[in-house]
Amino acid sequence: MxxxxxxxxxxxxxxxxxxAVLVAGPALWTAAMAFTDANLVGAPSFVGxxxxxxxxxxxxxxxxxxxxxxxxxxxxxxxxxxxxxxxxLLARPTRGARVARAAVVxxxxxxxxxxxxxxxxxxxxxxxxxxxxxxxxxxxxxxWLTEATPARWGVILMSLFVVGEGVLIAIAARGQxxxxxxxxxxxxxxxxxxxxxxxxMPLMAPVLLLMAVRDTALxxxxxxxxxxxxxGGGPPPGATTYLSLFVYREGFEYLRYGYAAAATLAMFxxxxxxxxxxxxxxxxxxSSRSGWSA
Amino acid sequence: MRRALVAxxxxxxxxxxxxxxxxDRAEVRVMxxxxxxxxxxxxxxxxxxxxxxxxxxxxxxxxxxxxxISRLSTAIAAGNPPDLFLLNYRYYGxxxxxxxxxxxxxxxxxxxxLDADAFFPAAMxxxxxxxxxxxxxxxxxxxxxYYNAGLFADAGIDTPPDDWTWDDMxxxxxxxxxxxxxxxxxxxxxxxVEPEIIRVAPFIWxxxxxVVNDDDDPRWLxxxxxxxxxxxxxFLELRQFHGVVPTDEEAESExxxxxxxxxxxxxxxxxxxxxxxxxxxxxxDWDVAALPRLGPEPVSILHSDAxxxxxxxxxxxxxxxxxxxxxGPEGQAITAGxxxxxxxxxxxxxxxxxxxxxxxxxxxxxFLDQLTSVRSVPNIARWPEIEDAVNAxxxxxxxxxxxxxxxxxxxxxxxxxxxxxxxxx
Amino acid sequence: xxxxxxxxxxxxxxxVVVAALFLAPLILLxxxxxxxxxxxxxxxxxxxxxxxxxxxxxxxxxxxxxxxxALNSLLVAAITVPIGLLVASWAxxxxxxxxxxxxxxxxxxxxxxxLIPVTSLFVGRLTxxxxxxxxxxxxxxxxxxxxxxxxxxxxVFAWSYRRLPSELFDIASEFGLSPLGMWWRVAxxxxxxxxxxxxxxxxxxxxxxxxxxxxxxxDQRRATLPLAVGTLAASDGPRQPIMLAxxxxxxxxxxxxxxxxxxxxxxVAEGRR
Numbered sequence: 001m002x003x004x005x006x007x008x009x010x011x012x013x014x015x016x017x018x019x020a021v022l023v024a025g026p027a028l029w030t031a032a033m034a035f036t037d038a039n040l041v042g043a044p045s046f047v048g049x050x051x052x053x054x055x056x057x058x059x060x061x062x063x064x065x066x067x068x069x070x071x072x073x074x075x076x077x078x079x080x081x082x083x084x085x086x087x088x089l090l091a092r093p094t095r096g097a098r099v100a101r102a103a104v105v106x107x108x109x110x111x112x113x114x115x116x117x118x119x120x121x122x123x124x125x126x127x128x129x130x131x132x133x134x135x136x137x138x139x140x141x142x143x144w145l146t147e148a149t150p151a152r153w154g155v156i157l158m159s160l161f162v163v164g165e166g167v168l169i170a171i172a173a174r175g176q177x178x179x180x181x182x183x184x185x186x187x188x189x190x191x192x193x194x195x196x197x198x199x200x201m202p203l204m205a206p207v208l209l210l211m212a213v214r215d216t217a218l219x220x221x222x223x224x225x226x227x228x229x230x231x232g233g234g235p236p237p238g239a240t241t242y243l244s245l246f247v248y249r250e251g252f253e254y255l256r257y258g259y260a261a262a263a264t265l266a267m268f269x270x271x272x273x274x275x276x277x278x279x280x281x282x283x284x285x286x287s288s289r290s291g292w293s294a
Numbered sequence: 295m296r297r298a299l300v301a302x303x304x305x306x307x308x309x310x311x312x313x314x315x316x317x318d319r320a321e322v323r324v325m326x327x328x329x330x331x332x333x334x335x336x337x338x339x340x341x342x343x344x345x346x347x348x349x350x351x352x353x354x355x356x357x358x359x360x361x362x363i364s365r366l367s368t369a370i371a372a373g374n375p376p377d378l379f380l381l382n383y384r385y386y387g388x389x390x391x392x393x394x395x396x397x398x399x400x401x402x403x404x405x406x407x408l409d410a411d412a413f414f415p416a417a418m419x420x421x422x423x424x425x426x427x428x429x430x431x432x433x434x435x436x437x438x439x440y441y442n443a444g445l446f447a448d449a450g451i452d453t454p455p456d457d458w459t460w461d462d463m464x465x466x467x468x469x470x471x472x473x474x475x476x477x478x479x480x481x482x483x484x485x486x487v488e489p490e491i492i493r494v495a496p497f498i499w500x501x502x503x504x505v506v507n508d509d510d511d512p513r514w515l516x517x518x519x520x521x522x523x524x525x526x527x528x529f530l531e532l533r534q535f536h537g538v539v540p541t542d543e544e545a546e547s548e549x550x551x552x553x554x555x556x557x558x559x560x561x562x563x564x565x566x567x568x569x570x571x572x573x574x575x576x577x578x579d580w581d582v583a584a585l586p587r588l589g590p591e592p593v594s595i596l597h598s599d600a601x602x603x604x605x606x607x608x609x610x611x612x613x614x615x616x617x618x619x620x621x622g623p624e625g626q627a628i629t630a631g632x633x634x635x636x637x638x639x640x641x642x643x644x645x646x647x648x649x650x651x652x653x654x655x656x657x658x659x660x661f662l663d664q665l666t667s668v669r670s671v672p673n674i675a676r677w678p679e680i681e682d683a684v685n686a687x688x689x690x691x692x693x694x695x696x697x698x699x700x701x702x703x704x705x706x707x708x709x710x711x712x713x714x715x716x717x718x719x
Numbered sequence: 720x721x722x723x724x725x726x727x728x729x730x731x732x733x734x735v736v737v738a739a740l741f742l743a744p745l746i747l748l749x750x751x752x753x754x755x756x757x758x759x760x761x762x763x764x765x766x767x768x769x770x771x772x773x774x775x776x777x778x779x780x781x782x783x784x785x786x787x788x789a790l791n792s793l794l795v796a797a798i799t800v801p802i803g804l805l806v807a808s809w810a811x812x813x814x815x816x817x818x819x820x821x822x823x824x825x826x827x828x829x830x831x832x833x834l835i836p837v838t839s840l841f842v843g844r845l846t847x848x849x850x851x852x853x854x855x856x857x858x859x860x861x862x863x864x865x866x867x868x869x870x871x872x873x874x875v876f877a878w879s880y881r882r883l884p885s886e887l888f889d890i891a892s893e894f895g896l897s898p899l900g901m902w903w904r905v906a907x908x909x910x911x912x913x914x915x916x917x918x919x920x921x922x923x924x925x926x927x928x929x930x931x932x933x934x935x936x937x938d939q940r941r942a943t944l945p946l947a948v949g950t951l952a953a954s955d956g957p958r959q960p961i962m963l964a965x966x967x968x969x970x971x972x973x974x975x976x977x978x979x980x981x982x983x984x985x986x987v988a989e990g991r992r
Contacts, residue, residue, distance in 0.1 A: 005821075007898040008813040012825055015810035015873060018865025019832060026843020027835050040367035040842065041604075042392030086737070093985075096734045102981050103738035106745055109973045111927045111945055114966030117959065118744040121751065126547035129743075145546040146693075161744060164977075165920050168984060169875060172916040175987045176882050206878045213830060214871045221836040237686035248838055252364030254679050255388045257371075257842075264839045271834045323937065329958070330782035330951060353939055357949055361933065368934055372845035374854055376937075556758065571958070574756070 034261035051262035063238045064246040072219040083166030108164025148239035173207040209282040220271045322612045325354040325379035327362035331570045335632035375604040377613035383420040391675040396603040399426040417598040429600035433635035435566035436594040436664045444578035445560040454583035463586040467538035470560035484538040486550035486562040489692035491684045499593040501525040512672040534695040542693035565597040569633045582655040594664040676715040683711040752963035775960035788947035799864045799925045807867025811876025829870040859935035868921040879913040912987030919980035
């Protein structure tokens with residue numbers, strides 16, 4: 001038994017080595033810089049909690065924080081529901097469903113920059129197909145690129161187009177659930193929806209949690225490319241400036257790396273709390289259904 | 295199948311490791327940013343240098359300014375700096391104040407091929423630190439007025455003369471702003487200009503105002519004078535009152551360069567960088583003119599990039615030899631040939647390599663004439679932040695007069711936002 | 720096939736709408752790349768019937784050298800994806816099979832890595848690569864395989880191995896199989912759908928990576944496709960078709976991989992192994 005355990009740790013060791021060298025070391029260095037005035041190109045000196053004090057009073061940071069939290073709170077559940085919905089709706093083994101599934105996955109393959117360019121067209125107030133269609137239907141046409149609320153929804157809309165990854169994982173995960181369980185539930189008189197809620201969902205809970213965690217991390221940290229290209233962080237100033245964009249600008253454009261590092265720590269704290277919350281919610285939901293034990 | 299896959303991975307891994315090849319210690323690493331045409335020109339300079347027996351040059355090509363700053367700063371922080379890099383003077387302060395740049399004064403004094411007096415003084419001045427030349431400018435452009443000669447002819451008005459006033463320009467722009475098909479939307483706008491501080495500044499200066507309190511010791515934004523406010527007001531009125539520039543929606547839908555390209559813009563304020571793209575225009579004639587003057591004298595604003603050397607460059611001597619070539623007559627002629635930049639070396643700037651008789655714009659001389667009266671924004675460390683903060687407010691005031699404050703309040707807001715960013719703030 | 724009833728028609732219509740909606744950005748990308756350089760963005764009516772030319776592709780090949788970057792990209796993906804899968808799969812297997820505390824520790828460390836923004840790792844990683852003298856090689860790009868390309872994959876693998884009936888492993892153990900043997904003979908063959916899905920995502924992540932090559936690779940000769948084409952990204956409006964042509968060139972191989980894997984995953988999910 002002990003030898004088995006040792007063998008298992010040996011199997012995990014490449015990952016742990018990569019983690020120590022490529023993540024832990026660099027991350028700790030950056031965390032240390034949060035207490036300095038590092039600018040990357042000169043020697044840093046210690047400033048204590050100065051950066052954190054400045055963050056508290058920085059209106060741009062506060063706005064970015066609010067934008068990020070709002071974005072994650074809206075985009076993560078929407079993306080999850082969409083990925084799951086698409087995966088289940090298109091689960092039927094027909095040719096049409098297969099084609100539609102492929103169509104849903106494909107946008108996730110396009111590089112961020114290219115997708116953002118496509119969206120600047122979709123949203124284009126004068127030439128864009130989106131408003132042309134909405135206008136044709138007699139629906140009000142939002143100013144996607146020039147007003148705050150439509151711009152924020154535009155960024156969320158963009159994020160909904162790249163759920164392909166989640167769909168792929170959800171389909172693969174569903175394929176792993178033993179068919180017999182569903183059949184048993186059906187025999188006991190559960191309908192399709194009942195089977196889904198009582199059997200499939202709880203069994204997929206860990207994967208759902210995982211997708212939510214990954215989405216939360218991505219929403220809070222790396223979603224700045226589309227926002228940067230399509231809306232430029234505005235308009236009006238700051239409306240679509242998210243934490244990730246704030247950190248990037250402060251650290252790598254304004255060369256205030258220490259300040260950016262402090263903001264990064266704040267960002268990490270927000271993401272970690274969000275993930276903790278998701279974990280609590282999912283495990284409570286699962287245990288209330290008791291069919292599954294972690 | 296599996297075995298074949300494993301074998302393939304092993305071979306590929308070996309290839310990736312050996313692909314590194316032996317490192318040539320004397321190779322100069324030069325980091326440059328620019329659009330594709332510009333990068334072609336830098337490659338040509340590097341090739342010419344190698345052909346002239348100068349040794350190997352490794353270009354580190356980057357596509358945009360922000361990517362340049364991030365990659366450069368990361369490389370310096372990790373102890374892996376390039377030997378030379380091209381930097382705009384508006385972003386030079388962040389590096390200079392951190393002590394990241396090596397002085398080039400000594401090398402310049404000792405150089406047999408380069409003479410400090412042979413470069414445009416305005417550009418040299420922008421990269422000096424306490425009397426020492428830190429970087430040597432590679433180009434020296436300024437803001438000019440591009441115009442569509444066909445639209446001027448159609449409207450029956452004269453193309454911009456050498457000495458043009460702001461009011462003349464606005465009057466022409468009003469005439470040239472037309473709704474040809476009468477559908478209620480403007481088809482051709484008289485003027486295109488980005489609502490940015492570097493576009494407004496020349497007119498503040500021309501009108502006798504100042505952008506900062508003291509160019510040599512900038513402590514605050516000094517746009518609260520009457521003269522500066524008048525200039526700013528005149529600029530804002532282009533959209534609010536005269537309606538001669540595209541609306542926010544139109545500017546978001548189609549950038550000014552594209553609009554000019556397809557004939558939807560009669561005049562455009564831009565630097566030299568749009569020339570390669572505009573040379574593809576076939577439908578109409580176009581040229582450049584000097585910026586109009588708002589006050590008694592015309593003033594333009596400097597656009598310049600320089601070669602800088604990090605203090606801990608691995609091969610400073612080799613790097614300097616490349617710099618001597620790139621900024622010498624041959625290297626400058628090659629970059630001038632791309633059309634995108636104005637050479638910083640005066641002899642090449644006034645030669646046919648830049649003035650290119652037969653190629654548009656025929657009035658390239660304007661770029662050289664303006665250099666005698668250009669001014670620069672200050673090169674303090676946090677200038678990029680100051681610009682971004684001011685531009686955000688300016689853009690809102692320019693396009694959204696309904697929610698924007700009056701000019702005095704706007705200026706007060708700009709000062710409030712930028713005060714902490716100035717030295718001692 | 721049975722003649723489709725009303726429900727069938729509605730379902731087909733829904734499928735068409737979903738497919739069309741998600742394909743719209745791709746179609747725009749493709750149409751845009753064939754637009755003549757220097758025209759304003761297409762109006763809706765022009766989307767399919769507007770003027771088109773191969774100009775942008777011609778200019779793309781003039782402006783950007785693509786052969787060497789394509790080879791580099793291929794090399795990086797060919798090494799990173801298999802090694803990354805192996806690392807993630809092993810770590811996932813360990814997390815699934817270790818006693819619950821230790822397994823949870825492994826999973827938690829993967830979650831924490833997931834939460835660390837990649838921008839905060841740039842300087843530290845570059846310092847390591849520079850010290851090791853690797854900045855002129857492709858190795859910094861392959862290095863992400865050591866954390867399984869994305870730590871999320873470790874978690875997916877762990878979940879999928881946990882789902883397997885534990886009796887299987889008990890039997891395997893009785894037959895004297897080591898953990899490595901169980902992973903190879905039992906776990907891997909029973910989770911092919913998940914492995915294929917992760918392989919595809921890992922490929923796409925590696926293939927599209929722009930920041931990695933930008934920050935860690937200083938030698939232009941080691942540029943990957945996204946980096947080479949990225950020089951067009953900052954292009955102003957008139958040059959957009961060239962940039963889109965570049966994006967199409969980058970995206971086609973990734974699309975092909977995604978489609979192939981999609982078929983395989985679908986087959987497994989539909990129970991047609």
